[in-house]
Amino acid sequence: MNNTIVALSTARGRAAISVIRMSGDDAIQIAQKIFRPFPQQPNMLRVGTLKTQYFNEHAMCVYFVAPHSYTGENTVEFHCHGGTAVAQAVIETCLDNGAIMAQNGEFSKRAFINGKQNLTNAEGIIEMIDAETASAAKAGANLLENKLGKRIVQLQDVLLDTVSACEVALDYPEEDLELPTVETAKQQISDVLTQLNALISTSTLGKVAKYGIDVAIVGKPNVGKSSLLNALLGTDRAIVSDIQGTTRDTLSESVNYRDIRFNFVDTAGLRESTDEIEIEGVKRAKKAADSADVVLHVTDDPSDRSVYPTVRPQIRIYNKSDLFGNEPCCVDSLVVSAKSGNVDIIKETLYEMFSAKDIETSDLLITNERHLSCMKRAKQQLENAVKFCDQTTLDVVANEIKGAWQTLGEITGTTAQENIIDRIYSKFCLGK
């Protein structure tokens, strides 16, 4: 017996349409009470009237019969006019007729429980929902397609072979079955480690695909940092003036370029100041630079060879080429003119720098923190196993390999614990 849950499936707020989804044993009965004429058959969208206590909503309705639905339960969707009020009224009507409000991620949790998806599929859905760029969406889609799951199962297979070979050696000391030497085990483990490392290394690119590149724009006052930001964004986002110290606080804004998200942070100009607000601004600028993936160190002085004090990689930008022209001394800088607006060379350089074009060709990127941490743990366990091959006894080695096998299983949920699954589903937005 599954109670019937309801929630808004589309984003809250102003929009052209809202989709309200209801799932559970009574979903269809409840819908029949409030929506007329009800669709004659499942999987067919029908126009009709949804009666709420405030107004009659002209809407569309479609229903799916268990198990042929996203959740695997009877499911109904109402496609209504957008806006908070309409959605609120429709949900209220469903609640009045016996539905209850869905918890975060409950639709997907039910889909998982009903065998409609595995854990990595589910996480793929989260990533798709959260995706801000095509690259991020693609990474999510790969998860949905279970590409990662398949790769993990392959690795687990090898480990299972290795561990069972060790177990045979332990359990049959007197049999002359082909006892694997520790060397074979080592070889197999190191093969898995190589593949695991390759997967782990995609996480850098995965981060770029999922979150984009964080870029801090820093430099002395009045070198044109805010103009540069505006040029990069293609809008007049930041206030620009000739007065030194116009930008006091950091200002963040994102823009997509070739399917990659660039998160720019404009900062206050660096100079000695007694103004309390400006001092704080400078402090924040330094912090922004230190937490960025890359720093754009802007200057308008062709002879400026200074290096910005940060541990992050930096690119020197020689701005205002419109005023001074392309001086030969600027070879190690990018020469742009924020004023003329042609700053794509910066985006292109960053794009190259982070090998973002590899995202298109790569077939699997690790974009999920949980996956990454499982892989890192498995890696540690396998490294222990290799180390223990020389230092200690086979019983312990076998335990570590088994441990790694289990850790990898957590990624796909074949060995997942209750708390892991709950944590995953609580990350879903309501209604999905």
Place this chain on the structure above:
Amino acid sequence: MTKTEKIFEVIVIGAGHAGCEAALASARLGCSTLMFATNLDTVAFLACNPSIGGTAKGQIVKEIDALGGEMAINADKSLLQMRMLNRGKGPAVYSPRAQVDKNAYHVNMKKTVENTPNLYLRQGEAIKIEQNEDGTFCVTTAVELTYSCKAVVVCCGVYLNSRTLVGKCIRESGPNGFANARYLTESLKKLGFRISRFKTGTPARVRLESIDLKKTTEQKGENDVLPFSYVTQSIPATKRSCYLTYSTAETKRIILENKHLAPIYNGEINGVGPRYCPSIEDKVVRFADKEKHQIFLEPEAEDTCEFYVQGASSSMPASVQEQIYRSIEGLENVEIMRDAYAIEYDCIDATQLNSALMAKHLPGMFFAGQINGTSGYEEAAGQGIVAGINAARYVQGKTPFTLRRDNSYIGVLIDDITTKENTEPYRMMTSRAEHRLILRQDNADLRLTETGRQIGLVDDERYARYLHKKQQIELAQKELKSVVSPKIYGPLFQQKQEAVTGAGLTVDEMLRRPNITAKDLQELGYFSNIDPDAIYEIELESKYRGYIEKEKEAIEQANKLENKPLPRDLDYSQIDGLRIEARQKLNKIRPENLGQAGRILGVSPADIQILIVYLAQNIHKD
């Protein structure tokens, strides 16, 4: 209703390794106990190899001993030689293995049974078990005598409807020509037990004098292995040797040429045999790329020249057997004294039992040993003591006694056979125990003596020894904390190539260094008054502490599910979301808790999630 002649509290059917432990436990716990054997000469008969212990099995023997059972004591009394297997592969898998005198083993066990108060040994074939209206049981024997009891323990081994096969020669017989039991299967079916058919086999026994020992490698026992039993004071040095030899390419040729004559390949055998204990013909066929296989020659007893040819069980015609054995190195002129044979027998579906080994649908009826689909003396005896204890507790109105996966191999064994449907005879292996770093042969007493004492099987002498060992360990633990200055440990560390830090180290920190042993520390004056077995525990716990801690965490994690009981009357077919296969399996096996449910074949982690959610919702409703 047949007239009841004799009344007992517990009746044990079968006097093999399971039956003897069950009957001894029941009688020692104060129940008047009757044990039947189809032939009193089969009491504790070692029908297959003349050895006790081995990987995982040695651990079980020690566990039976810690609980107050007999197998370890009896093996020590009947010992020919003792070895520790798996040295060098780690303490978790160290496994003691004894060659025993099979005649002495039978005689010694029979003597113990005969001398136990409350225990009555009776020759007789049980042909019928019925339940009376008051819940008691009535057992009828072939000579039409009837006996009644409050609890019955069925331990009839491989005797139910058994047939032995040597080529085309098929006999309705139990092992070694002993009579089989032809009627009890029908009675068990009537009581609602599902019956399946398994097979196993045994090699030929050959004459020592006909073996060319020069072509073999002699294996003596090892003198530094402790006795099986914690109460045995000492064991003798090697009385007889074993010999190692190999099969040849010729062996393989003969088998492949005559394969069609082996009952297992020509369809005569219907029973399923164990994969891990294959006949020589099985090995040759399955491991086709191997040219030779190891063969161990083991003495059957002290005063016989019969030798057991381990690794060469066969069901080929006797004439082919002779060719096969004579193709083995050193056995060119061997004289066979007893033929190898395969044996088929009935067993029950042990998933019908609960973890106390009592039938879920028939309270008071217990099963132990090979009838539950297991193989091996030790596996049988381990079940026997648990079934015997529980039969007595059932009669006395006490709560069931169960062992767990995290405290014993016997617990793993019983959980496995009552949870997973067996498709072949079940043999215990260390890899079946997920917590084997904790379930070691050296600490079985520490794990189970206290339990055995509470049950009432551990006598004062055994308990005193246990308390002494515990006290010794505590004393040694105190020494672990004392700090040693570099002046004292420096020379030792230099000699052992361990880095000297310049600062003081605790004894524990020293012991954790890979190259430092407890013996080294004893030479520095530590652990001077501590017994060797206590020092061993301390050393092991120090060196493996990290892994042992991890193992304990894993146990805690696993126990979260183990501690979630499932209602007995839960109808799984009504739980939405469970896959069809899971519903069927859960309804059939009716697991006791979520942990057990998760181990059922066909129940996935997703099914367990659904059960968790279901239980949570229903608890909320209450």
